[in-house]
Structure formats: structure tokens, C-alpha cells
Amino acid sequence: MTMIVDKLQQVRARIVTACTACGRDPASVRLLAVSKTFPAEAVREARSAGQIAFGENYVQEGVAKIEALSDLRAGLEWHCIGPLQSNKTRPVAAHFDWVHSIDRLKIAERLAEQRPPELPPLQVCLQVNVDGGANKSGVAPAEALPLARAVAALPRLRLRGLMAIPEPAPDFQAQRALFLRAAALFDELRAAGLELDTLSLGMSADLEAAIAAGSTMVRIGTAIFGAR
Ligand SMILES: *Cc1c(COP(=O)(O)O)cnc(C)c1O
Secondary structure, three states, X not given: OOOHHHHHHHHHHHHHHHHHHOOOOHHHOEEEEEOOOOOHHHHHHXXXXXXXXXXXXXXXXXXXXXXXXXXXXHHOEEEEOOOOOHHHHHHHHHHOOEEEEEOOHHHHHHHHHHOOOOOOOEEEEEEEOOXXXXXXXXXXXXXXXXXXXXXXXXXXXXXXXXXXXXXXXXXXXXXXXXHHHHHHHHHHHHHOOOOOOEEEOOOOOOHHHHHHOOOOEEEEOHHHHOOO
């Protein structure tokens, strides 16, 4: 088994190669290490290899890990990337730095209300359903602009951009085309006056296509920590 530090190096190299292939600056893509299902010690190991941003899907598991690593808290950035139920917003508002999975106003309103005033604003992205799949999480593209305007107006939150998880596609071009739908929506929202800087696209299997489509943050689990 390769060590986490080696795998992190490999992922960083993939990001550089993907950026070079499409003429982008590698510094324009952040790496979010998705540590869900892996123990706090795996996060500690990745942190010692220079990784700062970590993503968790499940609120209870994420909070337990954040607390277990409280000695490192100032040097870590915790991102909640899983679907959020409204009865789980309070611990998210109290412990995380970012939420990528806002798909309705009610969730954002609760997070705004519950964000402790002594903490910096919670950084948030709207999750968009670019495939149109009826049972998938995410706001429909046509609803994204009104939701973005409403979220941007809330106190204690700072709207940073969009997140999407398109279905796996058969090849690079097809995958890139799906990511480009999220990128087009991102451009539309910016053209409408929203100050957004984050396009959260790409996972272990498709980070190259996501970067080719303009991703500014790739969320990588398996390629860093191993199979779940
Ligand atoms: C699990 C997960 C990832 C990481 O997926 P890998 O294929 O393991 O890289 C990224 N984003 C979200 C929302 C996830 O749930």
C-alpha cells in the first residue's frame, strides 16, 4: 500500500499535468482531500504532508474527526460536502468552515441563523444538478440564480460558488461537457453580478475533465486515502 504522502504527491502531479494540458495555472486549482470513512490519523498524516483542506460527507463522522484533531484546528480547513438535512445544520454551522451542498434556501437560512457569531462567515457553495436527474441532490440550473441571490443576502454566510457531481460519462470529452454545464452556469451567475470564485468540480476518476472545464477545487478521496 502506498503511503498517503506519496498518493498526495501523485494527485498534485495529476493536477499540474491537467492544468498544463489546458493552459491553466496549477495554482488556480485547490485540492480538497476527502477523508470520509478514514480515521483522524489519516488526516493527520495528510496534514503533515502539507494538505490543509479536508472534506467530509457525514455530519456526525466529520464533527467527531474535527474534535479528535482539535490540536490542529487552526491549520485545517473543514468542508462539508454531503447532502444536508435541516435537522443536521447546527453542528455543521458550529464546526465546519465550508459547505458545498446547499440546495435549498431553508438549509442556508438555518446555517446563517446557527453560525456562531464569534466564527468567521461560513463559506458556501450551491450544489447544482447539471444532469437533470430527478432523484439527485442539487438545485435545478434554472433555479440557481434566484437561490444564489437569496443565499448571498444572508448574514453569517459567504457565497463562494457552485458544486456539481455529474454522472460518470464514457469518455473525457463527454465528462468535460457535463462539467461545462456547471461552468456555464457559474459564468452566468457572475455575469448577473454575484461575486463568485469557486467552482467545486471533479473527483478521483474525473479531475482532468473537471480542470479542463474550469474547476477551481477538486474533491479527491480514493486517489489519496485508498478505496472505501
Ligand atoms: C466521496 C466524495 C468525493 C470523493 O470521491 P472519490 O471518487 O473518492 O475521489 C468527492 N465529492 C463528494 C461530494 C463525495 O461524496
